[in-house]
Amino acid sequence: MSQRMSFAVVVLLIPGCAGSPEAPSMSPSPGSGAVEMPAPDEAPLAAAAPDGARAGDASPSPAAFYTEPQARRGQRAFRQVCSDCHYTSEFKGPVFTDVWARRTARDLYRELRRTMPDDNPGGLPRQTYVDVMAYILELNGYPAGPDELPPDDEVLDSFRLTPPEQGPGR
Numbered sequence: 001m002s003q004r005m006s007f008a009v010v011v012l013l014i015p016g017c018a019g020s021p022e023a024p025s026m027s028p029s030p031g032s033g034a035v036e037m038p039a040p041d042e043a044p045l046a047a048a049a050p051d052g053a054r055a056g057d058a059s060p061s062p063a064a065f066y067t068e069p070q071a072r073r074g075q076r077a078f079r080q081v082c083s084d085c086h087y088t089s090e091f092k093g094p095v096f097t098d099v100w101a102r103r104t105a106r107d108l109y110r111e112l113r114r115t116m117p118d119d120n121p122g123g124l125p126r127q128t129y130v131d132v133m134a135y136i137l138e139l140n141g142y143p144a145g146p147d148e149l150p151p152d153d154e155v156l157d158s159f160r161l162t163p164p165e166q167g168p169g170r
Helices: 008-013 068-082 094-100 105-115 126-139 153-157
Strands: none
Touching: 068 126, 105 126, 105 153
């Protein structure tokens, strides 16, 4: 029995996205071109922040939200649970930032846990949800750092999902 996981980001942008793996119901963002699946040997997309800055810091570097090993766990979970219904292109670039910019990691976490997987919302361990979030952040160019993104509401609430090119908290 395969578990399927779809994300709230898609539910908000693409209603009825719980299509079958053979014919997922999704709409790529304008100008995004072909839908893409992560390659098995896909390399990390984000560079580490040199100072491990947090979202509340005044440093000019983007916040470091997660570790690279955490993003790899999230990538594996995405492939095992989410890719039955979703493509990585649904969670990066304007498709992601148009909905989540200026919101908090806690907002994203709550939405994922409340709605996914669509056949068992909230049914994954808390750590799996934040690991998948780390992978989504990596897909969007948020830098890795020395600390994992924890499944703690207070800490998640302290991270703004401001796109890296805009800087933290702006």
